[in-house]
Amino acid sequence: MLNNNLVKGYKDNIKSLSFSDNELVSKIRKNAFTDFINSGFPKAYDENWRYTKQKFLKEINFKTSNHISENFIEPELEIDAYHLVFIDGKFITKKSIIPNNVEIKSFKNLIEGDDSNLLKKITNSDFVKSSPLALLNTAYLENGFYINVKKDTILNKPIHIINYSDTADIFYNVKYYINIEDGSKIDLVESCYSFKNISYFNNTVTEINIAKNAIVNHYKYQNESKSAYHVCLNKVTIDADSSYENFIMQKGGLIARNETVIDVIGENTNTKTLACYMLKGTTHSDLTTRVNHHTPNASSEQTVKGVADDETKAIFQGKVYVARGAQKVSGNQLHKSLLLSDKAEIDTKPELEVYADDVECSHGASIGELDDKQLFYLRARGIDEELARKMLVEAFLDEVLEKMSNETLRQAFVSVIKRD
Amino acid sequence: MSVLLEIDNLHARVDNKEILKGFSLTINEGETHAIMGPNGAGKSTLSYVLAGREGYEITSGTVKFKGKNLLSMSIEERAREGVFLAMQYPVEIPGVATSTFLKHSLNSIRKHQGLEELDTMNFIKVLKQKASELGINQDMIKRPINVGFSGGEKKRVETLQMSILEPSFAILDEADSGLDIDALKVVAGGVNKLRNDKRSMLVITHYQRLLNYIVPDFVHVFADGKIVKSGNKDLALELEEKGYGEFIGNKY
Numbered sequence: 001m002l003n004n005n006l007v008k009g010y011k012d013n014i015k016s017l018s019f020s021d022n023e024l025v026s027k028i029r030k031n032a033f034t035d036f037i038n039s040g041f042p043k044a045y046d047e048n049w050r051y052t053k054q055k056f057l058k059e060i061n062f063k064t065s066n067h068i069s070e071n072f073i074e075p076e077l078e079i080d081a082y083h084l085v086f087i088d089g090k091f092i093t094k095k096s097i098i099p100n101n102v103e104i105k106s107f108k109n110l111i112e113g114d115d116s117n118l119l120k121k122i123t124n125s126d127f128v129k130s131s132p133l134a135l136l137n138t139a140y141l142e143n144g145f146y147i148n149v150k151k152d153t154i155l156n157k158p159i160h161i162i163n164y165s166d167t168a169d170i171f172y173n174v175k176y177y178i179n180i181e182d183g184s185k186i187d188l189v190e191s192c193y194s195f196k197n198i199s200y201f202n203n204t205v206t207e208i209n210i211a212k213n214a215i216v217n218h219y220k221y222q223n224e225s226k227s228a229y230h231v232c233l234n235k236v237t238i239d240a241d242s243s244y245e246n247f248i249m250q251k252g253g254l255i256a257r258n259e260t261v262i263d264v265i266g267e268n269t270n271t272k273t274l275a276c277y278m279l280k281g282t283t284h285s286d287l288t289t290r291v292n293h294h295t296p297n298a299s300s301e302q303t304v305k306g307v308a309d310d311e312t313k314a315i316f317q318g319k320v321y322v323a324r325g326a327q328k329v330s331g332n333q334l335h336k337s338l339l340l341s342d343k344a345e346i347d348t349k350p351e352l353e354v355y356a357d358d359v360e361c362s363h364g365a366s367i368g369e370l371d372d373k374q375l376f377y378l379r380a381r382g383i384d385e386e387l388a389r390k391m392l393v394e395a396f397l398d399e400v401l402e403k404m405s406n407e408t409l410r411q412a413f414v415s416v417i418k419r420d
Numbered sequence: 421m422s423v424l425l426e427i428d429n430l431h432a433r434v435d436n437k438e439i440l441k442g443f444s445l446t447i448n449e450g451e452t453h454a455i456m457g458p459n460g461a462g463k464s465t466l467s468y469v470l471a472g473r474e475g476y477e478i479t480s481g482t483v484k485f486k487g488k489n490l491l492s493m494s495i496e497e498r499a500r501e502g503v504f505l506a507m508q509y510p511v512e513i514p515g516v517a518t519s520t521f522l523k524h525s526l527n528s529i530r531k532h533q534g535l536e537e538l539d540t541m542n543f544i545k546v547l548k549q550k551a552s553e554l555g556i557n558q559d560m561i562k563r564p565i566n567v568g569f570s571g572g573e574k575k576r577v578e579t580l581q582m583s584i585l586e587p588s589f590a591i592l593d594e595a596d597s598g599l600d601i602d603a604l605k606v607v608a609g610g611v612n613k614l615r616n617d618k619r620s621m622l623v624i625t626h627y628q629r630l631l632n633y634i635v636p637d638f639v640h641v642f643a644d645g646k647i648v649k650s651g652n653k654d655l656a657l658e659l660e661e662k663g664y665g666e667f668i669g670n671k672y
């Protein structure tokens with residue numbers, strides 16, 4: 001069953017990665033690989049993978065590569081930010097602009113600095129052990145970051161993690177481990193994109209730990225190649241009096257799956273997960289989110305809106321879990337979508353799992369089409385059909401975008417939609 | 421005087437129900453025609469068929485606009501050629517600002533006419549000027565189209581659109597419904613300002629009162645899918661007095 005190149009060819013693949021001669025790195029990779037072999041790929045009956053058949057993971061026969069591409073095309077999101085640039089999953093120091101009041105260490109820094117404790121910590125969390133793809137990510141560990149935002153740091157510009165793909169038929173793994181200490185405020189932006197029609201597999205794992213009284217906005221723009229596989233896993237932990245806002249704009253990829261798990265472990269927190277998708281061609285998009293409320297007095301909101309055109313498939317699975325004793329939690333969830341073609345498909349599964357009795361939770365989902373009357377009205381004023389449809393789609397998605405709290409970044413995302 | 425619009429023996433159905441049953445009307449450049457008729461006669465259907473809305477099956481008849489076959493044009497082509505429909509029930513579009521919408525609209529039409537497109541600054545100048553003439557405040561223009569507008573506000577904004585787009589042929593489907601007395605004068609004033617010897621209007625209304633302000637050249641009684649009587653503005657007064665019974669026989 002596990003006879004594809006990612007597994008059978010593992011030993012060879014590993015050789016082409018950097019740091020193969022480092023003992024600690026080899027050990028971390030090998031242990032993770034053994035754990036991965038024991039757990040296998042996500043199972044067909046795994047509820048989290050209900051609408052995205054994991055079969056493709058077994059069939060992909062890509063290899064890792066030690067080639068470092070020199071091609072780089074600026075990201076579509078135009079924002080004034082610090083840059084961490086990756087090409088084909090490899091960190092490119094000379095293209096990056098790093099803030100000086102934040103501790104940022106690439107894996108190279110960690111390995112060369114012999115920081116074995118830190119290295120183990122970020123590659124071997126309980127979360128990693130619980131997820132096959134995170135284990136695979138560690139088994140192929142090569143590039144990534146440890147970011148530590150010290151107490152009471154207010155970053156004047158966002159950190160933009162730019163992940164550009166240029167090389168065909170490769171498999172790459174990136175890991176970000178981000179600590180945000182008490183009282184800090186930071187905006188993180190991720191762009192994953194390619195301007196080539198090439199196939200590759202981007203398997204990224206992000207872990208974010210937010211301490212007390214911090215504010216974190218975490219926005220992502222996904223426009224991978226139409227033939228690419230994009231599987232990203234995000235794990236966020238939020239402590240008391242903090243707020244975390246996640247936004248995803250999902251556009252590209254052949255199979256693009258983004259799973260976010262948020263554990264709320266302190267009181268008086270605010271969690272927002274926002275997403276919009278605009279799918280064309282044959283893209284299969286899977287947005288899976290889970291918010292776990294372990295503590296009382298918190299609010300979480302999930303708002304997802306999207307449009308599926310051509311032969312695309314859009315999935316939203318959102319779960320709000322409220323533990324026993326986590327009283328006075330409000331958890332609201334909404335998924336609204338538009339089918340723009342007869343051949344597109346939308347699957348939605350909102351779920352509540354609540355074990356406390358004094359909570360306010362709701363969920364809703366709707367699937368519709370563009371409104372004929374509105375289309376007619378716009379066209380009757382001379383606007384051509386294509387633009388009229390675009391205007392209505394933009395207006396539909398705007399309901400999500402207008403919830404973003406960083407106005408400058410919001411504008412950048414809006415311009416990307418308008419340029420489309 | 422040259423012919424602008426020529427509708428000949430038009431038959432149209434919707435959901436297998438015949439609504440227009442041999443409608444004919446010729447409108448010359450510069451003329452204003454009024455159409456009055458009972459509820460359900462097919463007046464709004466006529467206006468939609470002329471504007472090109474989908475869902476109507478034209479079973480026979482022809483419509484020529486400036487000598488061209490109007491029925492073969494797309495909705496937006498008709499608008500660009502100069503057809504404007506002020507709707508009985510203007511549509512609400514959440515998320516699309518009125519000003520953005522109107523800028524796209526005006527520029528689409530200008531482009532078609534070979535005119536230069538207006539940039540945002542120049543467009544806003546025109547928009548503000550026309551809006552204040554119609555007593556529409558600046559906040560409203562920034563709001564999404566028709567969303568939360570009162571009935572009267574919607575009608576004012578339809579009139580605003582017309583004065584900005586300057587169509588050669590405007591259909592006003594119950595432009596007076598929901599208007600208070602002052603607003604009626606404002607809207608009628610806006611319409612009259614546009615009247616000239618080239619531009620034609622088709623005014624659909626239930627109330628003779630509107631025609632005191634927008635004085636038509638011709639009045640037609642529309643019943644059961646076609647025109648059953650035509651006359652001058654006095655016909656409207658006669659209708660107001662006697663009702664439709666006399667014109668449509670034993671139905672009333």
Ligand SMILES: Nc1ncnc2c1ncn2[C@@H]1O[C@H](COP(=O)(O)OP(=O)(O)OP(=O)(O)O)[C@@H](O)[C@H]1O
Pocket residue numbers: 434435437439457458459460461462463464465466508
């Ligand atoms: N989509 C439709 N399906 C079925 N019947 C329709 C449809 N649209 C209109 N009709 C019918 O066609 C007839 C004409 O309607 P229309 O709206 O054109 O009348 P009207 O003259 O504008 O009336 P009013 O004065 O009340 O505005 C009505 O009987 C109406 O019910």
Ligand SMILES: [Mg+2]
Pocket residue numbers: 463464465508593
């Ligand atoms: Mg009507």
